[in-house]
Amino acid sequence: MSLCYWSVATSVKLGRMSGQDLVTLNVGGRIFTMRLSTLKQFPASRLAGMLDGRDQEFKTVDGQIFVDRDGALFSFILDFLRNHELLLPSDFSDHHRLQREALFYELDSLVDLLSQSLLQSRSAVMEVHFLNQNTQAFFRVFGSCSKTIEMLSGRITMFVERPTALPGNRNSPLALPPQRPSHHDLLFHCGSDGTAENQAGVRYISIKPDNRKLANGTNVLGLLVDTLLKEGFHLVSTRTPASGEKSECYVFERIKSPQVLGMSKTPKSEITTMPAPSQK
Incomplete structure (x- = not known):
């Protein structure tokens, strides 16, 4: 018998979470705190690249990664990262700007969903x-x-x-x-x-x-x-x-009612298999 756990930095011991399991972004002056695993689930995106210093676009200031982008629109991007679906208000009108942000972060799945949403939202x-x-x-x-x-x-x-x-x-x-x-x-x-x-x-x-x-x-x-x-x-x-x-x-x-658009496939996460502890 073997046990599986997510190999990102999330701690599962006793249900506790350390400060090292979290990351804080300052996006255009708005502060967002999330799990490291939330940013790492799309390894090819710039969001994952900002954590290891590969992307010089992002700088760490006072323990926060500063991102010179639209903070209000990033809240929709973060919601997508957490839920793997796109749900926008019925009166949302910034599809093109949000798609531009998704392109900047190189989130191809979100770009595709926004294209679908733009077609469905036309009155x-x-x-x-x-x-x-x-x-x-x-x-x-x-x-x-x-x-x-x-x-x-x-x-x-x-x-x-x-x-x-x-x-x-x-x-x-x-x-x-x-x-x-x-x-x-x-x-x-x-x-x-x-x-x-x-x-x-x-x-x-x-x-x-x-x-x-x-x-x-x-x-x-x-x-x-x-x-x-x-x-x-x-x-x-x-x-x-x-x-x-x-x-x-x-x-x-x-005006068409808002629809929840979900990804066809959940992004693959890194999984490590460990042997189960022996039972005496």
Whole structure:
């Protein structure tokens, strides 16, 4: 039978820890104290190199290793070293600066996790342009996320009711998808397509899962807004861009919830095998 223990300077005897098991860093004026094993777990990083004097960037002053870097961002780096995962606040906006710090310390695993976090943290923006003109209402929806536009395109259906004076109009209203000028926007409108003289039909809008067919532009706008709110968007601003027109613009934003990103593999630590004490 053999026993394994971590070969870094941590003392396990009677659960006690000596001062030699700890290291104190002064990072940009902020003081951090941690186990030596915390810094040594990535042997190829500059954090491990600062302990043996190989890296002349770091100097020991009054028993503390001085690091001329951002102390506030180092707290996230230390959290990563301790937990092997990246968890940032939902309103964190310094991904690029934190990634620059990770590059400085040569923590490749953290650099990779920050790249993933940067992709996941980007907020999605939606703009709903609404123009109410005479008997018709026109909509243009623009989204920074093409997947959200694709989702709306699948839910929105335009139904065109044909004039009663025309033959063959007893069938169900003609169902049409919204127009897709690009992957990031869609167009549709509702209301009467013309005047009573030319007996043009009425265009209705339905947005799943709601089964109603609405011709009133204000009602369609309310249903569209309700759909976006249920998808996690929040209304951040409204504006009327042109005076003299009944044109409105509603801007929505959806910020993704923070996710914990963990390393795929735990860094290898130095392990020494020692024979077990003999039992008498």
